[in-house]
Amino acid sequence: xxxxxxxxxxxxxxxxxxxxxxxxxxxxxxxxxxxxxxxxxxxxxxxxxxxxxxxxxxxxxxxxxxxxxxxxxxxxxxxxxxxxxxxxxxxxxxxxxxxxxxxxxxxxxxxxxxxxxxxxxxxxxxxxxxxxxxxxxxxxx
Numbered sequence: 163x164x165x166x167x168x169x170x171x172x173x174x175x176x177x178x179x180x181x182x183x184x185x186x187x188x189x190x191x192x193x194x195x196x197x198x199x200x201x202x203x204x205x206x207x208x209x210x211x212x213x214x215x216x217x218x219x220x221x222x223x224x225x226x227x228x229x230x231x232x233x234x235x236x237x238x239x240x241x242x243x244x245x246x247x248x249x250x251x252x253x254x255x256x257x258x259x260x261x262x263x264x265x266x267x268x269x270x271x272x273x274x275x276x277x278x279x280x281x282x283x284x285x286x287x288x289x290x291x292x293x294x295x296x297x298x299x300x301x302x303x
Contacts, residue, residue, distance in 0.1 A: 196217075196218045196219070197218065197219040197221055197257075198215060198218050198219070198220055198221065199221045199222075199223055200220060200221070200222050200223065201223045201224070202222075202224065203224050204230075206222055206227055206228075206274070207232060207233075207245055207246055208245075208246065208247050209222070209253075210251045210252070210253055210256065210283075211246040211247040211248045211249075211250065211251055211252060212247045212248070212252060213247065213248050213252050214252075215252050215253045216252040216253075217252070217253075217254050218253055218254060219253065219254055219255045219256075219257060220253040220255070220256050220257070221257045221258075222256070222257070222258045222259075223259075224259075225259050225260055226259075226260050226261075226262060227258040227259075227260070227261050227262075227274065227287075228258075228261045228262045228263065228265060228273060228274035228275070229262050229264075229265060229266065229267075230265055230266065230267035230270060231265025231266070231267050231269075231270025231271070231272060231273055231274065232265075232270060232271060232272050232273065232274055232276070232277040233245045233267070233269035233270055233271060234269070234271045236269075245269070250281065251277075251278070251281045251283050253283065254283075254284075255283065255284045255285065255286070256278065256283060256284070256285040256286070257285070257286045257287075258285070258286075258287045259287065259288070260287055260288070261274060261275065261285070261287040263275050
């Protein structure tokens with residue numbers, strides 16, 4: 163059973179940032195799934211499609227995500243995807259500090275937001291990672 167009172171600060175902050183396809187059950191799932199942090203400055207495409215993150219909440223710590231968009235499903239001469247680790251997004255949800263829909267890269271076909279919506283992956287931005295870490299600590303007591 164989830165103690166909603168303990169998570170009220172997180173819910174209040176997240177509700178202000180519901181610009182991606184997100185529903186309240188995502189916040190309940192946060193309490194049940196494993197959250198993993200990725201600290202790289204680049205590589206959000208690879209992280210999202212990495213099978214080792216299957217059914218986990220991915221938290222990207224770099225301040226701005228999405229600025230180079232999402233490329234097409236180009237393949238190399240061996241038939242392998244050029245830009246992704248696998249055929250689909252494996253994470254259960256994505257949490258970032260700030261996300262831009264204005265991408266700028268020669269290979270980009272769509273924004274990160276568009277890609278997440280197409281794949282039914284909830285994303286949250288505008289969230290203070292420190293508060294999220296506190297919530298995770300409360301959950302793990």
